[in-house]
Amino acid sequence: MVGEQVLIERTDFQRLLDALHQRGYNVIGPTVHDGAIIYSEIASVEDLPIGWTDEHEAGRYRLKRRNDQALFGYVVGPYSWKKFLYPPVLSLWKAKKTGKSFEVVPNTDEPPQYAFIGVRSCELHAIFIQDRVFTNGKFTDPHYQARRQKIFIVAVNCVQAGGTCFCVSMKTGPKATVGFDLALTEIIDDQRHYFVVEVGTEKGAEILQKVPTKRAQPDDIQTAKERIAQAAQHMGRQLDTTNIKELLYRNLEHPRWDEVATRCLTCANCTMVCPTCFCTTVEDVTDLTGTEAERVRRWDSCFTLDFSYIHGGSVRASAKSRYRQWLTHKLASWIDQFGTSGCVGCGRCITWCPVGIDITEEVRAIRQSELNRTQ
Amino acid sequence: MAVTVKPQQIALAVSTDPMLPVPYRVLRVRRETSDTFTFEFGSVDGSRFPFAPGQFNMLYLFGVGEVPISISGDPERPEILVHTVRAVGTVTKSLCKLKPGDIIGVRGPFGSSWPVVEAAGDDIVIVAGGVGLAPLRPAIYHILNHRGEYGRVVLLYGARTPGDMLYKKELAEWRGRFDVQVEVTVDAAKPDEWRGNVGVVTTLIPRAHFDPHHVTALVCGPEIMMRFTILELQKRGLRDDQIYISMERNMKCAIGLCGHCQYGPNFICKDGPVFRFDTVKEIFGKREI
Amino acid sequence: MTTLERLLAEHPFFKELDPRYIQLIAGCAQEVVFKAGEFIFREGDPSNKFWLIRSGKISLEIFAPGRGPIIIETLGEGDVMGWSWAVPPYRKQYDARALELTRALEFDAMCIRGKCDEEPKLGYELFKRFAQIIGQRLQATRLRLIDIYGSHS
Known part of the structure; x- marks a missing residue:
């Protein structure tokens, strides 16, 4: 099943969220909040930014109504997923005075098990980069690692590019190619609203068993490909990375x-x-x-x-x-x-x-x- | 006989979570200068503290904060952990008030070390400025413990005034040895309090006895002092790969994850603090890097 | 080669100087010894000599009323002492005192100036070497000016 492509109808999208919830995942996805796309806990498909898009320019960001009901019709909001994998504030340990000495108690709180819905290809690459920073060197950040190991990633391929996007220059998008459990391409036609879903892992395949799917037809796959290619051609920015x-x-x-x-x-x-x-x-x-101390990372x-x-x-x-x-x-x-x-x-x-x-x-x-x- | 262990192996052996401070007790305190103190610590659980010369620890004062301080003791006496601390910031000022019996937290050892093993067979010239002598002292101990493995050994030390010199008793002992050339200079002195050299430490370099083709130079002090020391060593004919320096930057985690100590592509906490000069010469001395 | 010429040639200050010039300036030099504590010159003295130190140690001092003498710099083996002979007003600006038994080669500045006038290439060579000494002293002064070991907080 890994590597296969299937279809999920828009009307069945809630089932995907349900499956993740049933699996015990803390499901995080895009929401509209304070006039921006914010990744936050989502219970139902209604929490997603249905029919919203975002405009990006240097120093400028606006949400705008779309003329369709796309779930993922925006580009990226201000926050990335790092705030979940690498919390902005984290207690590392607490210490208690014991006579003249003290005892250090590390923070061993079990981190939440996150499912991320709507991870863009550039954001996937950002996670790969942080993996290298936190888990690939001489020392590892155990807090990052604990969160990272457990995440379920539903990537969403970009079918439109933002005004400040340049993933093509950085070779990080717009199509998610690795590192996801499921990758969606949202397609809205005159008649249909559906998702072409690429299965990235066994874990992804397992979740899909709880969701009504159809085999993707070559036409569907081709449409998805074309939409992504279109996004690639409309990058708002370019960066020449030669040397x-x-x-x-x-x-x-x-x-x-x-x-x-x-x-x-x-x-x-x-x-x-x-x-x-x-x-x-x-x-x-x-x-x-003065008897209890704490070290907080920010x-x-x-x-x-x-x-x-x-x-x-x-x-x-x-x-x-x-x-x-x-x-x-x-x-x-x-x-x-x-x-x-x-x-x-x-x-x-x-x-x-x-x-x-x-x-x-x-x-x-x-x-x-x-x-x-x-x- | 102690074996010099690579920093990586030690660092991981000390604690499974390198972010957790381990309690150490103050055993002895010695006042070095008006604002600098040397502390001897022993672990609360009796464990030893192996380290390589040039490495540093993060010292934590309960509820106050944590600072990176280089280790200044004898690597072959791992039962005692020695740090020399100058009271310059909030944490170091509090550290300098420690009394025997007080407890601090220690994380470490971290970072790279002076190439004392690699330099065997060479002459050694050590150039220290101010409190820069502290991170070099473990290297001096190692070299003197293994004196036969090295050629000529020269220690050049510059301080602000005679009262600002560290380790005066030991300097006198080292001066008394016939197998080490020790030259000390101060920036300013009155004739009735000082019979030694007056001048910047770089003026000692032309007079030092070593073979420029077979010498390893270990340099530690303020960056400007190191810059001019390197120039003088180069004038004596040393190549950049014969010179080692120790760098200092803000540090929070000491394990290369917090980003604070970046120095160009290097993390001072894990790629340094000791660098072979040729590896950093492109950025050394560049403003605000 | 006379003993004096050999001593001159051995001194780092005259490293690789044409033997012809060594011979020429040797006529202006003599060996001297200063006892520990002996003043070699005093501030304000006419500057008509300079010295190449062969061994020992000399302090350059300045006297500040109320503070007493302050050592500006100490000079030892291989160093040159004195360059005020080369530029007007030809006066010593510090006190110089031997801190220990010091052996040096003493030059008569009038004699050297004369030789340099006769042989401008020698003058150029000599002044290049003095310029280096002056540069080093200036650099050392600057380093101390910024008080590199101070706490600056």
């Missing part, structure tokens, strides 16, 4: 960094919405009596001054150096560290930048200046 590591390494003192620093507010939005950014800090706190950002603070001051005191750190880490040093780019081309950092700084544009400016110099 990008070398390009950025040899341009650490490029004047463009000063220029972008005049616009960058160092607000850290880009790092918060980025599905691969993984930096954290820890806070050590005590209760009022998402952090290389855009803060505290991030690089060593006694006496911050290593990266200027906005320029902090923007440079983020961009060169994402697109260059990430490759040295983890054997992959840190960017999946989801476009969130462009959309959610309050001043509309565009990572693709910054790289283009640096690349272009080199071409101009050699001409």
Whole structure:
């Protein structure tokens, strides 16, 4: 059954959610909340953003009504799945004073078993990248690993591209090719609303047994393929990744960094919405009596001054150096560290930048200046 | 006889979860300077603390916070864990108030080490500035414990004033040995309190006795001091791959996951803190990297 | 080669200097010994000598009223002491005192200036070497100026 393609009618979609719920999954999917697409717990298909789409431009995001009833007719919201696999705030351990000494009790809370509905191909790749960061090195993050091992992934292939999307440049989409349990392509015709479903794993096949399916006909498969291909042709952005590591390494003192620093507010939005950014800090706190202490891990950002603070001051005191750190880490040093780019081309950092700084544009400016110099 | 173990093997052996601090008791405290103290710790459960020279620990003070501090004891005496701490931040200021019997949490050891094993057969020149002598002391112990394995051994140490020097008693002992050249210099001194050299530590390098073609240099101190030290060593004819430096950055997790200590493509906590200079020379000295 | 010429040639400051020039400047040099504690010159003295230190240790000091003497720098084997002879107003700016028994080669600056005038190539060679010394002292001064070991918090 793995590798096969089947059809699920829109009218049967609830059965998929039910099957996952019955299996004990905490089902997370897109919802409309605060005027944005937010991944959140869903009970029924009615919770999905039926008939909504989103517009993306640099520094601009709007939800809009579609003229159909698509369930997955949007691109991506501000949050990625990392907030479930890598919670923004997590207690690592608590400690109790025992006389002069103390006892440390690690946080061994059993994490929820998540089923993610509507994972885009770029987001799948973001998960693969975080897998490398957290589970592939000398040390492993046990909290990430515990959550990651248990997830069920229902990917959704993109049949439309957002204004800030560039997954084609990053080779991360728009079609989900690996790493999912099920991958859906949503198709709405004049008469029909259905999903072409690719089965990725045995686990996926097992869930499908509880859902009415039909064999996908060659026509259906072809239609799905064409829609995805269409999305690929309509990428809102492009990023030339040719020798990008070398390009950025040899341009650490490029004047463009000063220029972008005049616009960058160092607000850290880009790092918060980025599905691969993984930096954290820890806070050590005590209760009022001073007998119980806790260490809490929180998402952090290389855009803060505290991030690089060593006694006496911050290593990266200027906005320029902090923007440079983020961009060169994402697109260059990430490759040295983890054997992959840190960017999946989801476009969130462009959309959610309050001043509309565009990572693709910054790289283009640096690349272009080199071409101009050699001409 | 202790064997130098690779950092990876030790780090994993200490604790299954490297994020959990293990309690250690303060055994002895020695005041080094007005703001720097050396602490000897013993584990609460009697276990030993093997480490390689140059590695560091995360020291946790109950409810206050945690800081990376290099280990400054003798690697062949793993029953005692030694740290020299300078009171410069919130946590280090609190650490410096510790008294014998107090308990702290320790995570580690972490990071890369000085190439004391690889350098056997070579001359050794150690250049330390300020509290930079602390992370080098385990290397000095190792080299002196195995003195016969090395050629000439030179220790060059620069401090701000005579009162800011660490390990004065030991420096005097090392100076007394015939098989080690120890040169100490201070940036400023009054004639009635100091009979030694006055000048920056780099001025000691032209006078040091070693064979530039067969020497390994271990350098630790403020980044500017290391920059000029490297220049002087290069003038003596050392290649970049003969020079090792120890770097410092903000650290939170010490296991390469929190992102804070990034230095170009390196994580100082796991790829460093000790780097062979040629591996970082493209970014070393670059502003705000 | 005379003993003096050999001593000159051995000193790092004259490393690889043309033997012809060594011979020439040897006429301006003599061997000297300073006892521990002996002042070699005082601030304000006319600067008509410089020294290549062969062994021992010399401190350059400045006297601050109320603070007493402060050591600016110590010089030892292989170092050169004194470059104020080369530039007006030809006055010593510090006190120099031998901290231990110190052997040096002392040069008569008038004599050297004369040789350099006669043989400008020698002058160029010599001043290149002095420029390096001055550069090193300046760099060392700058390093101390920023107080690299200070806590800066």
